[in-house]
Amino acid sequence: MTLPVFRQRSELSEGWIATIAKAALRRPEREFATIVRNVSFRIDEGDRVALLGLNGSGKSTLLHLLTGAYRPTEGSLEIEGSRQALMNISLGFNADATVLENIYLRATAMGMQIGAIQPHIGSILDFAGVAEKAVDRLRTLSAGQRMRLGFAISTSVQHDIMLLDEWIGTGDAEFLKKARDRLQSRVDGSRIVVVASHNLKLVRRLCNRAILLHAGEIKAVGATSEVIAEYRSLMDSRSPDAVASTSSK
Numbered sequence: 001m002t003l004p005v006f007r008q009r010s011e012l013s014e015g016w017i018a019t020i021a022k023a024a025l026r027r028p029e030r031e032f033a034t035i036v037r038n039v040s041f042r043i044d045e046g047d048r049v050a051l052l053g054l055n056g057s058g059k060s061t062l063l064h065l066l067t068g069a070y071r072p073t074e075g076s077l078e079i080e081g082s083r084q085a086l087m088n089i090s091l092g093f094n095a096d097a098t099v100l101e102n103i104y105l106r107a108t109a110m111g112m113q114i115g116a117i118q119p120h121i122g123s124i125l126d127f128a129g130v131a132e133k134a135v136d137r138l139r140t141l142s143a144g145q146r147m148r149l150g151f152a153i154s155t156s157v158q159h160d161i162m163l164l165d166e167w168i169g170t171g172d173a174e175f176l177k178k179a180r181d182r183l184q185s186r187v188d189g190s191r192i193v194v195v196a197s198h199n200l201k202l203v204r205r206l207c208n209r210a211i212l213l214h215a216g217e218i219k220a221v222g223a224t225s226e227v228i229a230e231y232r233s234l235m236d237s238r239s240p241d242a243v244a245s246t247s248s249k
C-alpha cells in the first residue's frame with residue numbers, strides 16, 4: 001500500500017524568521033511511501049483477529065485497507081459481508097450542522113443508505129443522551145457528548161465484520177459501561193472481528209488469532225498466544241524506551 005507523503009524541507013540553522021518564511025512560501029514536495037507490503041492473509045468466519053505491532057508498524061493503515069477507505073495499490077483484497085468500522089469517532093461530522101443532520105452525514109460517510117439509518121434515529125439520540133439537543137448545532141455539544149453521538153451512530157446497526165482501532169474512550173463512567181455492553185454485543189454478533197490494539201489483556205480475552213506487523217510487513221500470524229510471544233520478544237529486542245511505551249498500554 002503506497003501513500004503520498006508531503007515533505008517540507010526545513011533549514012533550521014538559518015534562524016527562525018527565515019525558517020518560517022521558507023515554510024510559508026515553499027510548497028511541500030510530494031513523494032510516495034510504501035506503508036504496508038507483502039501482506040497476505042485469510043480471515044475466516046468466527047475469527048477474532050488482533051493486529052499487533054509497535055507504533056507506526058502499519059496496523060491502522062491495514063485496517064483502513066480492510067474498511068475500504070484505502071484501495072490497495074498492488075495486489076487484491078476480497079471481502080464478503082457488510083463492514084462496521086469503529087476507528088474515527090468524528091468521521092463525517094460537521095460542527096455547523098445540527099445533531100440530527102450529523103447523524104445522516106455520518107451514516108452516509110459510513111456507507112449507509114438514508115433509509116437504513118432512519119429507523120435508528122430515536123435510539124441513537126437516546127443512547128447518546130442528546131435527545132433534547134437534536135436540533136442544536138453539533139458545535140454546542142461537549143466533546144464527550146460528541147464522542148457519545150459518534151459511538152451511538154457507529155454501533156447502531158449490527159454488521160458482519162467489525163473493524164476496530166483500539167477501544168475508543170467514550171465519555172463518563174456511566175456511558176462507558178453502556179458503551180462496553182453495546183460493543184460486546186456487536187462483537188458477539190459479528191462473524192468476523194479485527195482489532196488493532198496495544199492492550200494485550202484485551203487481545204487475549206477477545207481474539208483467537210493475531211497478526212504481528214513490523215515496519216509494514218507481517219512478522220507472524222497464528223494463535224494469539226504464539227503471536228503475543230513473538231511481539232514480546234520483538235519489544236525486548238528494542239531499546240528500553242520503546243519497551244516502556246508499548247508494553248505499558
Ligand SMILES: Nc1ncnc2c1ncn2[C@@H]1O[C@H](COP(=O)(O)OP(=O)(O)OP(=O)(O)O)[C@@H](O)[C@H]1O
Pocket residue numbers: 003004005033035053054055056057058059060061062196
Ligand atoms: N495518510 C498517511 N500519509 C502518509 N504516511 C502515513 C499516513 N498514515 C500513516 N502513515 C505512516 O505509515 C506508518 C504506519 O502508520 P499506522 O498509523 O498504520 O501505524 P500503527 O501501527 O497504527 O501505529 P500506532 O500503533 O502508533 O497507532 C507510519 O510511519 C505513519 O507515519
